[in-house]
Amino acid sequence: MTWFKREKKPIENPTPVEERRVRTEGLWTKCSSCRAIIWKKDLETNWEVCPKCDHHFRLGARRRLELLLDDEEWIEHDGELASSDPLHFSDTKPYAQRLQDARHKLGMNDAVITAEGRLNGRPVICCSMEFGFIGGSMGAVVGEKVTRATERSLAQKHPLIVVSSSGGARMMEGAISLMQLAKTSAALARLDDARVPFISILTDPTTGGVTASYAMLGDLNVAEPGALIGFAGPRVIEQTIRQKLPEGFQTAEFLLEHGFLDAVISRKELKPYLSQALDFFLQPS
Numbered sequence: 001m002t003w004f005k006r007e008k009k010p011i012e013n014p015t016p017v018e019e020r021r022v023r024t025e026g027l028w029t030k031c032s033s034c035r036a037i038i039w040k041k042d043l044e045t046n047w048e049v050c051p052k053c054d055h056h057f058r059l060g061a062r063r064r065l066e067l068l069l070d071d072e073e074w075i076e077h078d079g080e081l082a083s084s085d086p087l088h089f090s091d092t093k094p095y096a097q098r099l100q101d102a103r104h105k106l107g108m109n110d111a112v113i114t115a116e117g118r119l120n121g122r123p124v125i126c127c128s129m130e131f132g133f134i135g136g137s138m139g140a141v142v143g144e145k146v147t148r149a150t151e152r153s154l155a156q157k158h159p160l161i162v163v164s165s166s167g168g169a170r171m172m173e174g175a176i177s178l179m180q181l182a183k184t185s186a187a188l189a190r191l192d193d194a195r196v197p198f199i200s201i202l203t204d205p206t207t208g209g210v211t212a213s214y215a216m217l218g219d220l221n222v223a224e225p226g227a228l229i230g231f232a233g234p235r236v237i238e239q240t241i242r243q244k245l246p247e248g249f250q251t252a253e254f255l256l257e258h259g260f261l262d263a264v265i266s267r268k269e270l271k272p273y274l275s276q277a278l279d280f281f282l283q284p285s
């Protein structure tokens with residue numbers, strides 16, 4: 001007897017199970033400040049600023065140049081410079097491997113892009129740091145590129161803008177990375193002597209050797225809202241001075257209040273603000 005057996009084949013669904021699921025993964029993100037669920041596309045068109053609470057997410061180096069420079073018409077300089085791993089450093093992973101992974105992921109040779117372009121019609125030299133490239137750390141290449149950009153700015157008498165986003169000096173290059181503090185600072189001193197304006201933009205995060213060198217040497221030091229800016233991390237400071245740190249310590253707003261910054265400007269206001277500042281700097285005296 002076969003009455004209890006199913007002889008007909010079950011109805012088949014033409015699409016395999018995997019394809020029937022709606023893919024939502026990776027399309028949405030949660031704002032770390034207001035916890036709102038935001039569509040990534042919305043965030044992208046809003047220059048990575050939360051449309052609900054104005055929280056500034058990190059912006060990539062290339063997008064930053066698109067934000068600041070006119071019509072994306074800019075020339076990249078020194079893009080071919082790459083670290084030679086002078087110490088053959090290795091921690092949990094060889095440094096050479098880290099470099100290779102970051103290059104592959106981001107399509108750039110190191111943590112900064114140097115561009116020559118125009119900001120509201122005015123020629124400028126602009127360095128834009130990429131935090132995604134080994135924490136935006138400054139090794140020999142970043143130091144050299146910022147120095148060359150400064151020298152180019154000096155030779156052409158065009159204002160220099162550096163957008164920092166960095167964890168500091170690159171430990172995998174040891175003392176060589178520390179030498180970049182002196183090198184970049186010396187080049188900026190020559191720019192200062194020649195009275196060519198230098199505007200430093202500090203974005204989240206700007207810490208360590210980058211804060212201790214070019215990021216704080218601008219004729220104008222401007223930060224984005226909520227950016228973490230400091231030298232050592234708060235835990236290290238608390239352990240050293242054995243005191244509780246005040247609320248909002250090392251945020252852009254705190255630093256502005258205590259005289260370390262000239263202004264905190266939201267991302268969408270940044271380009272008009274810079275344009276106005278350059279007008280002021282370059283007006284005939």
Ligand SMILES: [Zn+2]
Binds near residue numbers: 031036053055
């Ligand atoms: Zn938000």
